[in-house]
Structure formats: structure tokens, C-alpha cells
Amino acid sequence: MKPLxxxxxxxxxxxxxxxxxxxxxxxxxxxxxxxxxxxxxVSARDRKKKRATDISHLEWATDPASxxxxxxxxxxxxxxxxxxxxxxxxxxxxxxxxxxxxxxxALLAVHGAQLAALAEQNNVSLKFEAAAAGGIPIxxxxxxxxxxxxxxxxxGILNGTCNYILTQMEATGRTFEDVLKEAQKLGFAEADPTLxxxxxxxxxxxxxxxxxxxxxxxxLSNINTxxxxxxxxxxxxxxxxxxxxxxxxxxxxxxxxxxxxxVTAAMVRRGTPLADVEGPFNAVVADAGPAGPFFFxxxxxxxxxxxxxxxxxxxxxxxGAFAPAFGRAANMLTKAPPPPDSRRSxxxxxxxxxxxxxxxxxxxxxxxxxxxxIESMIQRGRAPGExxxxxxxxxxxxxxxxxxxxxxxxASDKVLGAPSMIPMEAG
Amino acid sequence: MKPLxxxxxxxxxxxxxxxxxxxxxxxxxxxxxxxxxxxxxVSARDRKKKRATDISHLEWATDPASxxxxxxxxxxxxxxxxxxxxxxxxxxxxxxxxxxxxxxxALLAVHGAQLAALAEQNNVSLKFEAAAAGGIPIxxxxxxxxxxxxxxxxxGILNGTCNYILTQMEATGRTFEDVLKEAQKLGFAEADPTLxxxxxxxxxxxxxxxxxxxxxxxxLSNINTxxxxxxxxxxxxxxxxxxxxxxxxxxxxxxxxxxxxxVTAAMVRRGTPLADVEGPFNAVVADAGPAGPFFFxxxxxxxxxxxxxxxxxxxxxxxGAFAPAFGRAANMLTKAPPPPDSRRSxxxxxxxxxxxxxxxxxxxxxxxxxxxxIESMIQRGRAPGExxxxxxxxxxxxxxxxxxxxxxxxASDKVLGAPSMIPMEAG
Numbered sequence: 001m002k003p004l005x006x007x008x009x010x011x012x013x014x015x016x017x018x019x020x021x022x023x024x025x026x027x028x029x030x031x032x033x034x035x036x037x038x039x040x041x042v043s044a045r046d047r048k049k050k051r052a053t054d055i056s057h058l059e060w061a062t063d064p065a066s067x068x069x070x071x072x073x074x075x076x077x078x079x080x081x082x083x084x085x086x087x088x089x090x091x092x093x094x095x096x097x098x099x100x101x102x103x104x105x106a107l108l109a110v111h112g113a114q115l116a117a118l119a120e121q122n123n124v125s126l127k128f129e130a131a132a133a134g135g136i137p138i139x140x141x142x143x144x145x146x147x148x149x150x151x152x153x154x155x156g157i158l159n160g161t162c163n164y165i166l167t168q169m170e171a172t173g174r175t176f177e178d179v180l181k182e183a184q185k186l187g188f189a190e191a192d193p194t195l196x197x198x199x200x201x202x203x204x205x206x207x208x209x210x211x212x213x214x215x216x217x218x219x220l221s222n223i224n225t226x227x228x229x230x231x232x233x234x235x236x237x238x239x240x241x242x243x244x245x246x247x248x249x250x251x252x253x254x255x256x257x258x259x260x261x262x263v264t265a266a267m268v269r270r271g272t273p274l275a276d277v278e279g280p281f282n283a284v285v286a287d288a289g290p291a292g293p294f295f296f297x298x299x300x301x302x303x304x305x306x307x308x309x310x311x312x313x314x315x316x317x318x319x320g321a322f323a324p325a326f327g328r329a330a331n332m333l334t335k336a337p338p339p340p341d342s343r344r345s346x347x348x349x350x351x352x353x354x355x356x357x358x359x360x361x362x363x364x365x366x367x368x369x370x371x372x373x374i375e376s377m378i379q380r381g382r383a384p385g386e387x388x389x390x391x392x393x394x395x396x397x398x399x400x401x402x403x404x405x406x407x408x409x410x411a412s413d414k415v416l417g418a419p420s421m422i423p424m425e426a427g
Numbered sequence: 428m429k430p431l432x433x434x435x436x437x438x439x440x441x442x443x444x445x446x447x448x449x450x451x452x453x454x455x456x457x458x459x460x461x462x463x464x465x466x467x468x469v470s471a472r473d474r475k476k477k478r479a480t481d482i483s484h485l486e487w488a489t490d491p492a493s494x495x496x497x498x499x500x501x502x503x504x505x506x507x508x509x510x511x512x513x514x515x516x517x518x519x520x521x522x523x524x525x526x527x528x529x530x531x532x533a534l535l536a537v538h539g540a541q542l543a544a545l546a547e548q549n550n551v552s553l554k555f556e557a558a559a560a561g562g563i564p565i566x567x568x569x570x571x572x573x574x575x576x577x578x579x580x581x582x583g584i585l586n587g588t589c590n591y592i593l594t595q596m597e598a599t600g601r602t603f604e605d606v607l608k609e610a611q612k613l614g615f616a617e618a619d620p621t622l623x624x625x626x627x628x629x630x631x632x633x634x635x636x637x638x639x640x641x642x643x644x645x646x647l648s649n650i651n652t653x654x655x656x657x658x659x660x661x662x663x664x665x666x667x668x669x670x671x672x673x674x675x676x677x678x679x680x681x682x683x684x685x686x687x688x689x690v691t692a693a694m695v696r697r698g699t700p701l702a703d704v705e706g707p708f709n710a711v712v713a714d715a716g717p718a719g720p721f722f723f724x725x726x727x728x729x730x731x732x733x734x735x736x737x738x739x740x741x742x743x744x745x746x747g748a749f750a751p752a753f754g755r756a757a758n759m760l761t762k763a764p765p766p767p768d769s770r771r772s773x774x775x776x777x778x779x780x781x782x783x784x785x786x787x788x789x790x791x792x793x794x795x796x797x798x799x800x801i802e803s804m805i806q807r808g809r810a811p812g813e814x815x816x817x818x819x820x821x822x823x824x825x826x827x828x829x830x831x832x833x834x835x836x837x838a839s840d841k842v843l844g845a846p847s848m849i850p851m852e853a854g
Contacts, residue, residue, distance in 0.1 A: 137567075140568075147739060308715065321746075322748070
């Protein structure tokens with residue numbers, strides 16, 4: 001049978017892995033695909049770089065955009081970035097009726113709906129299993145498997161860097177800044193870690209999972225996004241004491257009036273699937289109505305897991321499997337603005353206060369006035385006149401009510417610094 | 428677009444669920460499939476039975492085999508059984524160029540390779556996501572996603588009845604017989620539970636997962652199959668003490684010389700993914716070479732999870748997705764006899780012995796003679812001249828060596844009853 005002709009743009013860790021698999025596991029892949037997968041061209045900055053597999057026989061494009069004019073059937077875009085070269089390559093490739101496989105979550109989170117429409121107009125596939133949760137086949141599961149009853153919620157640990165940092169903070173008791181520095185030294189965090197630790201990378205991935213689960217167009221501005229930079233060893237210690245772990249979660253759920261999407265550090269009860277995900281692993285829980293929760297866990301980044309996802313997309317294309325990028329025709333994707341009302345949740349609250357009579361009564365009074373009721377409380381140690389910590393877990397209440405109360409409480413001269421507030425989430 | 432015409436044979440729990448989804452979630456499924464899914468005919472024993480959704484307008488076939496002659500494009504076979512009506516219906520449907528979706532693990536475990544070939548000859552799909560691990564999309568994951576690096580091993584909890592019984596035994600300290608009786612009363616176990624508790628059902632499912640993972644033809648006679656009837660509250664108590672849980676696992680792994688396939692009650696270390704799977708849930712770990720382990724968990728049985736898997740297969744067919752039943756052309760499936768050598772593992776051993784001087788030395792001596800070395804040991808209580816338990820965990824050793832040693836040990840007049848032997852497995 002006619003081979004599927006593949007060109008890869010970007011030969012970093014993942015691109016190198018993809019090229020390697022295509023060149024060394026051809027027979028197995030052809031068995032799976034029913035036809036050969038042939039790597040015909042590559043584009044990367046450094047032609048001379050030493051690589052695991054010899055690629056000197058391949059056509060080399062200095063300008064990645066020129067691949068769109070090559071005779072490849074599929075372009076694999078592994079350049080990254082939501083604009084610039086990557087966007088141009090994907091757009092011109094689709095317009096030239098070439099299938100596109102990409103790991104570019106930023107591009108799809110911003111331009112996904114438009115690119116999906118462009119792919120459909122040109123009768124080609126736009127596939128992105130590698131863009132969310134690495135090797136875990138969650139894109140395919142949400143697009144093709146968990147569809148009979150719809151999805152009520154998707155919750156995931158989608159950023160390995162954050163999960164590594166939080167796991168290390170818990171294991172060592174060290175501060176966020178300390179562990180981040182070490183992670184950078186070990187190559188587990190980027191030199192500029194903002195996108196990871198600020199929650200932006202998780203938001204990109206969540207936008208894609210929400211689109212697949214709920215039929216909404218990816219839209220970052222609908223995602224309430226926070227990171228992990230505010231988490232202290234104290235918070236992690238108290239979480240442990242209450243039986244929880246702190247995880248950075250991407251959460252999208254159907255609520256009255258819309259789809260609530262957020263990226264937030266959250267307290268997750270130990271013993272639940274997401275709480276026990278350690279180090280650089282990723283995991284996703286999909287609540288599929290009466291079919292129940294499904295849990296997926298695996299490596300979320302790195303050469304082999306990500307290359308595995310890219311290759312699976314390529315084999316799908318080789319077999320002629322076609323599904324719209326987000327599981328429904330692009331013109332059916334809805335806008336789904338975030339729900340109007342503040343969401344409700346239970347919260348962990350930590351106050352640094354002067355150990356003087358009446359301080360607890362004052363805090364409790366302000367919370368009560370805002371209809372925030374307390375489920376459990378720890379005041380650790382006694383140090384008359386000195387700073388001590390008071391930690392509370394609230395019953396479910398409105399987020400905005402808690403925020404209002406905290407503002408008033410923070411203004412008290414018995415309360416030192418800004419209170420800490422972390423939502424409790426299902427794991 | 429032209430609807431996909433579907434006929435369902437067997438309207439039990441699962442069939443009723445499938446009909447219900449097709450009749451009530453048509454719009455959503457059509458969006459996913461790009462064309463309507465139309466339920467056109469059904470066949471079941473009792474036409475009068477009260478059902479969740481009105482199906483009186485559908486064509487009703489008294490003889491399920493007649494559906495193969497209907498104008499349906501797809502036959503959903505939910506009758507069950509490896510021979511008889513189910514086999515005839517699947518064969519005649521495929522021969523009549525109708526796609527087949529089935530949840531019938533017994534049929535496929537026995538006749539899978541032949542039916543896959545028949546489907547290919549007739550250019551139709553044979554799909555069976557519902558046949559293994561219920562709603563968990565593990566069939567699709569092994570067929571389409573985890574393929575770039577091949578699979579080293581698949582390990583799973585594939586039978587909800589057994590997992591429920593073992594979970595209850597651990598929670599209550601009650602005997603296997605007691606808990607089984609209660610499970611039967613509650614409807615969690617069949618009146619004749621042999622297929623579940625004897626490991627046969629797990630073997631059926633494992634045969635399918637091995638075929639998908641390793642490209643071998645399903646073959647029950649290559650699966651070394653055991654059940655859970657021999658597990659005692661004592662074993663479960665000691666497992667707990669050593670930090671383990673006892674689970675019925677289906678395991679298939681690449682070993683030198685072949686694929687080792689077995690169904691066995693095993694000690695799994697607490698805190699590992701499979702050890703923490705509770706009650707009626709199913710779970711699968713797939714070791715995908717350098718892409719790492721992937722873990723999937725969800726409901727393994729029941730109306731909605733199983734119907735969800737059937738409907739996903741139907742939507743695949745409606746979209747025109749075609750993949751060979753076992754991920755490779757049927758004529759490429761290999762025979763893969765089990766490896767010639769006895770496998771190696773660590774083992775939990777429990778002996779009931781008379782508390783007399785020299786008994787431990789005697790047991791240890793026989794084990795040492797067979798090259799079985801001991802990693803840890805518990806002798807519980809002292810009762811001179813009375814029966815007490817000695818429990819050991821061995822280092823990795825040959826299974827046949829342990830069996831040989833146990834035979835000799837069991838013959839000692841200081842040892843009462845047959846020793847218990849449970850392998851330790853990765854979770």
C-alpha cells in the first residue's frame with residue numbers, strides 16, 4: 001500500500017523521539033497502520049547536531065514553512081508557540097490539504113476552533129494527542145470513548161513541573177523558591193518557569209480537554225487561572241495534618257448556566273486518585289455521568305511519552321481514521337461563557353495572627369457575617385503576644401463570600417500578612 | 428447524511444442501556460459521529476418486559492439470527508456465550524457484510540482470530556471495547572494509542588466480582604464463602620459464580636488484551652488460570668501486615684521466549700495503583716516501554732459503563748474508522764506458545780505447623796535445598812505443641828522450585844494441611 005509521507009518540523013526532544021520511532025520501528029507501525037509510515041522530510045535549526053538516529057538521508061528544510069509545499073501527506077509541528085512560525089506552518093499546511101499533528105497546546109488553546117474549521121474545509125485531520133497529558137490517551141478517550149453519557153467534569157494534574165515541585169516540597173519541607181531552583185538545575189523546570197508555575201500551561205491543556213468534553217471552543221479567557229507560587233511549606237504541612245495534599249489542578253465542570261473552568265492549587269484528600277499522583281506524572285479524572293468516573297495516569301512529558309502520542313495520531317491518519325479535531329464539527333463548538341455566579345467550594349484558610357485574647361472570635365465573627373461556616377480548626381502552639389497560625393477548613397460556601405470576609409479580616413491589627421486561601425477539590 | 432442502522436440482539440442490562448442511549452441521546456451522538464445513529468431492530472426473549480425507554484416502534488426479531496438478514500448496517504451482539512446463538516449471529520452478520528459490536532469476551536477469547544479474519548474478508552469492523560474492563564477504553568488504547576514503543580506487560584484487575592469479594596474480605600475479616608454468599612444475595616455475584624471466582628472470566632478478557640498488546644491470537648489454553656477460592660482471612664490479614672493486598676490479576680508479559688499469560692491471586696504492595704482499586708472497579712496497567720507505565724481505572728461492569736463502551740464502538744463505525752479487530756491484520760497474529768521455563772517471582776508462603784522445636788529449621792532447610800531464599804518471616808504467637816502459623820516472603824525464585832519444596836514440606840508430620848502459596852506481583 002501507498003506509504004503515508006511524513007515531515008517533522010522541530011527536532012528537539014520530542015521531534016527527535018518521533019523521528020527515531022519512525023525510522024526504527026517501521027515494521028511494527030506498518031502492521032498497525034496497514035501501510036508504511038515514511039519520514040520524508042525534517043526541519044530544525046541545527047542540521048549538524050548529533051542525533052540518536054541517522055537522519056542525513058532525509059530532505060532538510062531550512063525554513064519549516066516550506067514543508068507545507070513539500071510532497072508530505074502529514075506535517076508534524078513540534079516548534080511550539082501560539083504565533084509565528086508554528087502558526088504559519090499549521091495554517092499553510094492545512095490549507096495545502098496536508099494533515100497536521102501537533103503537540104502545540106498554546107497554539108490550539110488560542111486558535112484551535114479556527115484551525116479545526118480550516119482542517120475540515122480542506123478535508124484533512126488536525127490531531128493533538130501529545131498536546132495534553134503527554135502519553136496518556138486522554139484526547140482520544142474524550143473525543144471517541146467517553147461519549148455515550150456526556151461528561152460532567154474533567155479534573156487533571158496536567159503540569160509535571162508543578163507536580164514535581166509540590167511533591168518535593170512535601171517530601172523535604174523546603175520552600176517553593178528552593179525547590180524551584182533545584183528543579184531548574186535538574187532540568188525539571190525551565191529557565192523562565194512562569195508558564196508552568198503560573199498555571200498558564202495547565203490552562204492551555206485544560207482548554208483543549210474542555211473543548212473535547214463539552215463541545216465548547218477553546219478559550220483561555222474563560223479559564224480562571226492561578227498557580228502554585230503562593231504555596232508555603234506551612235500550607236503543605238497543615239494539608240498533611242488534615243489528610244490532604246496540595247495539587248495544581250485544571251478543572252472543567254458543567255454547572256448551572258455554563259462550564260466552570262479553572263486552574264487552581266487545591267487541597268485534595270489523600271487516598272483519592274489525583275492526590276496520589278507523584279512527581280512528574282500527569283493524571284486525569286473524567287466524570288462520565290452514570291458510566292462513572294474514569295481515571296487515567298501516566299507520564300505527561302518527556303521524549304518517549306510525547307512521541308508515543310504523536311505516533312498514535314500518525315497511525316490513525318495512516319489508517320484513514322477521521323474525526324473532527326475537537327470531536328464535533330468546528331461550527332458546532334459553542335462559546336460557553338463562564339457561569340455568572342461565583343462558584344461554591346469548601347476552603348482551607350490560614351491566618352497568621354498575634355496570640356492575643358479575642359483574635360479567634362474576631363475571625364470567626366467576620367466569617368459568620370459572610371455566611372462562611374467552619375468545619376474544622378487548628379490553632380498550633382501558644383505564644384502570648386507572638387505570631388501563631390490559625391488554620392480552618394470551611395463548609396461549602398461561596399468563593400466571593402470568603403474573599404470578602406478575608407479582606408475585612410486582613411485589615412485587623414491582630415492579623416499579620418495576607419491570609420492564605422486554598423479550595424478543597426475532589427480528587 | 429445517511430444514518431447508521433443498528434440492530435441490538437439481547438436486551439438485558441447492557442442491551443437495554445445501549446437502546447436507551449441510542450433513543451435518548453441521538454442528537455449528541457450524531458454530532459460526534461457526523462451522522463445519525465438509528466436503532467432499527469432488536470431481538471430479545473421477552474417482548475412484553477417493561478423497559479426504561481419505549482421500544483415498541485422497533486422491528487422485533489424473535490430469532491436473533493434473523494438480524495443478520497435485516498437491513499441493519501451493524502449488529503450489536505449482547506447475547507453472550509462462546510457458542511450457539513451468539514456465535515452464529517456474529518458469523519452470519521460478518522458474512523453478510525454487517526459490522527459487529529460485541530461485549531462477548533468468551534466468544535472472542537475462543538474464536539477471536541477466526542472472527543477477525545472473517546470481518547476483514549468482508550471489509551467490516553468487529554469491535555469489542557465492552558468485552559474487557561467495561562467502560563475503560565483499554566481496548567482502544569492498546570489498539571490505537573500505546574503502539575509507538577510496543578508493550579512490555581499488561582496487568583489488570585478485570586473482574587469486579589472477585590475484586591468486590593476480596594475488598595469485602597479485607598474490610599470485614601470474613602471468609603470467602605461468607606462474602607460470596609452475601610455478594611450473591613446483593614446481585615454482585617452470579618448464582619453460579621464459577622466463571623468469576625475461578626478466574627475464567629479474567630482469562631477471557633486477558634486473552635483479548637494480550638492479543639491487542641502483543642499481536643498474538645487469543646488462546647485460552649496459553650493462559651495459566653487460577654482463582655480466589657483458596658484465599659483465607661488469614662492470608663488477607665498477613666498481606667496487610669506485610670504491607671500488601673491480595674488481588675486477582677490478569678497478567679500478560681513479554682519474557683524471553685514468549686508471552687507469559689496468567690490469571691492469579693497475587694500480593695500487590697499497598698500504595699501501588701492496582702492495590703488501591705476497590706470494590707467493583709476494574710483497572711489496567713500497561714507498561715509501554717520507554718513511554719512508561721499507563722494506568723486506567725473505572726467501572727468494569729454494569730449498564731452504563733458497558734453501554735458506554737458499546738456506543739463508542741458504534742460511533743467509531745459511524746465515522747468510518749476502521750482498524751482490524753486486534754490492531755493488526757488477522758493473518759499477522761502469531762501463535763506465541765507460553766514460554767518453556769517456569770517463571771520467576773517472589774512468593775508469599777503460609778504454613779500451619781505444630782509449635783515444636785525444629786519446625787522452622789525443617790521448613791527453611793527444605794526451601795534452601797530448592798534454592799528458595801527467604802526475605803522476611805513472621806511466626807505469630809506461641810502455643811507449645813499446638814498449631815501456629817509461619818508466614819514467609821521469598822526472594823525472587825523459580826515457581827517450580829517453590830512448588831517442589833512445598834510438596835516435601837507438606838509431607839512433614841509437623842506441618843498441618845497444604846501450605847498456601849501466593850505470588851507477589853507489581854501493582
